[in-house]
Amino acid sequence: MELVMDQKTREPKRSRGRPRKNTSEPTVSVQSLDRALGLLTLVASRDGITLSEIAELAELPASTVHRILSTLEAHRFMRQDPDAGHWTIGVGAYSVGQAFVRTRRLEALSRPAMWQLMEATGETVNLGVLEGHEAVFLGQVESPAPIRAYFRPGRRGPAYASGIGKALLAEAGDEVVRRLYAKRKITSFTAATLSELDSLLRALKETRARGWAIDDEEHTLGMRCIAAPIFDEEQVAIAAVSISGPTLRVTEERITELADRVSAAAEQITKAIGGVGPERRP
Amino acid sequence: MELVMDQKTREPKRSRGRPRKNTSEPTVSVQSLDRALGLLTLVASRDGITLSEIAELAELPASTVHRILSTLEAHRFMRQDPDAGHWTIGVGAYSVGQAFVRTRRLEALSRPAMWQLMEATGETVNLGVLEGHEAVFLGQVESPAPIRAYFRPGRRGPAYASGIGKALLAEAGDEVVRRLYAKRKITSFTAATLSELDSLLRALKETRARGWAIDDEEHTLGMRCIAAPIFDEEQVAIAAVSISGPTLRVTEERITELADRVSAAAEQITKAIGGVGPERRP
DNA sequence: GAAAAAGTTTCCATATTATGGAAAAATACC
DNA sequence: GGTATTTTTCCATAATATGGAAACTTTTTC
Numbered sequence: 001m002e003l004v005m006d007q008k009t010r011e012p013k014r015s016r017g018r019p020r021k022n023t024s025e026p027t028v029s030v031q032s033l034d035r036a037l038g039l040l041t042l043v044a045s046r047d048g049i050t051l052s053e054i055a056e057l058a059e060l061p062a063s064t065v066h067r068i069l070s071t072l073e074a075h076r077f078m079r080q081d082p083d084a085g086h087w088t089i090g091v092g093a094y095s096v097g098q099a100f101v102r103t104r105r106l107e108a109l110s111r112p113a114m115w116q117l118m119e120a121t122g123e124t125v126n127l128g129v130l131e132g133h134e135a136v137f138l139g140q141v142e143s144p145a146p147i148r149a150y151f152r153p154g155r156r157g158p159a160y161a162s163g164i165g166k167a168l169l170a171e172a173g174d175e176v177v178r179r180l181y182a183k184r185k186i187t188s189f190t191a192a193t194l195s196e197l198d199s200l201l202r203a204l205k206e207t208r209a210r211g212w213a214i215d216d217e218e219h220t221l222g223m224r225c226i227a228a229p230i231f232d233e234e235q236v237a238i239a240a241v242s243i244s245g246p247t248l249r250v251t252e253e254r255i256t257e258l259a260d261r262v263s264a265a266a267e268q269i270t271k272a273i274g275g276v277g278p279e280r281r282p
Numbered sequence: 283m284e285l286v287m288d289q290k291t292r293e294p295k296r297s298r299g300r301p302r303k304n305t306s307e308p309t310v311s312v313q314s315l316d317r318a319l320g321l322l323t324l325v326a327s328r329d330g331i332t333l334s335e336i337a338e339l340a341e342l343p344a345s346t347v348h349r350i351l352s353t354l355e356a357h358r359f360m361r362q363d364p365d366a367g368h369w370t371i372g373v374g375a376y377s378v379g380q381a382f383v384r385t386r387r388l389e390a391l392s393r394p395a396m397w398q399l400m401e402a403t404g405e406t407v408n409l410g411v412l413e414g415h416e417a418v419f420l421g422q423v424e425s426p427a428p429i430r431a432y433f434r435p436g437r438r439g440p441a442y443a444s445g446i447g448k449a450l451l452a453e454a455g456d457e458v459v460r461r462l463y464a465k466r467k468i469t470s471f472t473a474a475t476l477s478e479l480d481s482l483l484r485a486l487k488e489t490r491a492r493g494w495a496i497d498d499e500e501h502t503l504g505m506r507c508i509a510a511p512i513f514d515e516e517q518v519a520i521a522a523v524s525i526s527g528p529t530l531r532v533t534e535e536r537i538t539e540l541a542d543r544v545s546a547a548a549e550q551i552t553k554a555i556g557g558v559g560p561e562r563r564p
Numbered sequence: 565g566a567a568a569a570a571g572t573t574t575c576c577a578t579a580t581t582a583t584g585g586a587a588a589a590a591t592a593c594c
Numbered sequence: 595g596g597t598a599t600t601t602t603t604c605c606a607t608a609a610t611a612t613g614g615a616a617a618c619t620t621t622t623t624c
Contacts, residue, residue: 016367017572018618029353031610032582036315037357041374044381047411047418051299052600061584066602071311075319085298085601089381092319097379099326099371129329136329155366299601300589313581314611334571343613348573367572 035060036068040093043078048086106239107139109272110230114141114241117265121258123245124149125265128164129238130172131156133180135165138239149223149244157219160186160200161193163227163242167213170204171229171237177201192218212259212266213240217247224250226259228266231275238275241266317342318350322375325360330368388521389421391554392512396423396523399547403540405527406431407547410446411520412454413438415462417447420521431505431526439501442468442482443475445509445524449495452486453511453519459483474500494541494548495522499529506532508541510548513557520557523548 039058043049051069055062069087072078076092107127114125124143128135134156142150159165160181169177177200186195194200207213215225227242243250243262250258270277321340325331333351337344351369354360358374389409396407406425410417416438424432441447442463451459459482468477476482489495497507509524525532525544532540552559 016570016620018574019572029356030314030318030349032312032314033318033350033353034357036312036318037354037359037374040378041357044378046413047385047420050600051602062601063584063586063603064582067312067582068315070602071315072319074311075316075323077319088385089378091382092323093375094379094382096322096326096371097376097382100373100376100379103329103370104373131328138329298591298599300603302602332571333573344572345574345613345615346611349611352573 032068035064036072039065039068040072040077040089043087044089044093048081048084048088050086054087102238103138106230106273110139110239110241110269111141113265113268113272114139116268117141117241117243117261118143120261121243121245123243123250123258126151126164126242126244128162128240128242130159130165130168133159133184135159135162135168137164143245145245145249147246149225149246158187161189161215161219163213163215163225163244164240166204166207166215167227167229167240167242168237170207170213174201174204177204189219190217190221192216194218210259212263214255214259215244222247224255226250226255226262228259228263229277230266230273231270231277232273233275235276235278239269241269314350317346318354321347321350322354322359322371325369326371326375330363330366330370332368336369384520385420388512388555392421392521392523392551393423395547395550395554396421398550399423399523399525399543400425402543403525403527405525405532405540408433408446408524408526410444410522410524412441412447412450415441415466417441417444417450419446425527427527427531429528431507431528440469443471443497443501445495445497445507445526446522448486448489448497449509449511449522449524450519452489452495456483456486459486471501472499472503474498476500492541494545496537496541497526504529506537508532508537508544510541510545511559512548512555513552513559514555515557517558517560521551523551 035058039054042054042057051065052062054069055065058065069078069080073080073090076090077096078087078093079090080087110127114127118125118141122143122145125141126137127139128137130136135158137151137155137157140151142148157165159169169180178197181197181200186193186197186200188195194203212226212228215223215227217223219225223244224247225242225244227240229237230239230241232238241262243258267277317340321336324336324339333347334344336351337347340347351360351362355362355372358372359378360369360375361372362369392409396409400407400423404425404427407423408419409421410419412418417440419433419437419439422433424430439447441451451462460479463479463482468479468482469475470477476485494508494510497505497509499505501507505526506529507524507526509522511519512521512523514520523544525540549559
């Protein structure tokens with residue numbers, strides 16, 4: 001969404017805010033939480049263990065272990081087997097752990113295809129997901145060109161005014177889009193922004209039919225963005241990959257060629273994560 | 283490994299220890315842990331979120347959130363993206379969550395095959411894994427016979443003197459077994475116990491060749507046990523299923539027939555969990 | 565460019581909150 | 595039937611988590 005002219009080599013961007021002080025890492029810590037995480041790891045390492053065993057191994061009094069275990073149980077991070085009474089890891093821990101797979105594995109497996117796409121097109125390549133009505137950028141491979149698109153990973157933007165957002169909205173279906181924008185107001189960023197629900201839905205129908213989305217100066221003047229969806233093993237679109245660059249390089253004539261490359265990259269990533277995309281243009 | 287004569291209908295075995303008092307569950311809980319688990323769930327539900335966003339959503343002061351996040355980070359349950367500075371779920375949470383899959387999915391998917399095996403043989407059916415030098419029983423389907431084998435799930439026993447243990451030791455390989463019993467003393471429970479490392483290794487070689495293991499009164503007089511290994515998708519033996527019963531019903535003549543049934547159940551479970559077993563007896 | 569805004573981390577006085585020993589209540593073992 | 599385990603509750607104590615404010619960044623705005 002911003003177009004930066006930036007020649008100087010950007011050093012590995014450090015975090016915001018006050019920098020971490022100490023070199024070593026006896027960082028602040030919450031004792032009870034520290035212990036609880038230790039217990040989780042302990043229980044995870046064995047298949048069923050009793051409270052008193054845990055207490056002995058962790059060198060903590062039984063009452064303390066019991067209190068922690070009860071709290072973990074309330075959040076379903078642990079469960080107590082009703083027959084045997086011994087403790088195992090619960091669904092809560094599982095579903096939280098799945099988030100790691102979602103975020104990290106996708107990013108890692110996408111990187112090669114994203115690099116290839118950047119080298120083939122010369123433009124910045126982005127990976128993003130849909131979160132509610134917003135597109136969230138997870139990662140990118142930057143173009144080496146002195147004038148190029150650049151977004152900080154983690155950045156959010158309205159889905160209807162970004163390539164990645166439109167690619168994913170199209171796959172989500174009309175009902176979902178209607179529900180999302182029923183009460184929310186659609187703000188115009190440029191003259192090209194699809195600020196009417198009807199025109200947005202029409203554009204999404206086209207997008208769905210051809211398999212890729214375009215943001216044609218709809219968010220930032222002078223910037224075009226082409227995106228294609230990535231599917232998981234259940235044929236659900238979970239993320240999208242896009243290229244974005246200035247209109248002077250991403251010209252109208254090149255759109256089809258670039259869209260083909262983006263679609264190919266998306267398919268490559270879909271395959272890499274073990275997903276399966278719908279058959280299109282047979 | 284006890285053999286109980288038990289006619290009275292055993293009611294759904296409650297836990298040991300003092301029973302839980304209250305019907306409702308405003309159970310004891312640790313505030314900081316409670317909050318931390320909430321934050322984990324919150325972060326897991328979104329793909330990358332900043333500390334201040336977390337603080338706002340959780341309605342907690344930033345300093346408190348920071349302290350909890352740092353503790354979670356020390357255990358790798360969360361990680362802070364070095365580029366963007368936003369927080370995501372870490373490997374620690376993932377590996378703990380995997381323990382849930384290991385334990386629960388295996389048990390759930392094994393149950394049908396275990397029931398069928400119990401009905402076909404009339405004997406108690408057990409599911410267990412190897413944990414170090416011990417066999418751990420995860421679950422069972424009890425025989426309806428008045429005299430039957432019975433172990434409480436969660437129970438541990440020496441691997442060399444149980445069907446499940448021997449089935450898994452055989453697949454683990456000689457080097458592993460040698461390392462396990464190099465310093466540990468092998469105690470005899472009955473005259474039949476394989477108390478010499480050499481005789482144990484010889485028995486395991488046979489076991490590996492035919493694909494199933496037998497515990498022939500090696501732990502408890504009057505009890506025989508036949509077990510077969512279950513494999514995961516990488517052809518690694520991760521668990522075993524067994525039947526155990528009194529020698530008067532599990533007679534020498536029936537061993538081959540029963541072993542076939544146990545092996546079939548093990549193969550069925552292997553298929554159910556998406557595993558692949560080695561080709562045997564072609 | 566300069567100034568304001570937003571964000572993260574550290575510090576520290578305070579009392580809220582976790583702690584663990586002991587007792588209670590149940591089952592398991594002999 | 596009696597003893598040993600095991601889990602859960604209770605409660606006085608002080609150790610520990612808490613959160614407001616300050617410190618120190620980067621980013622945005624004007």
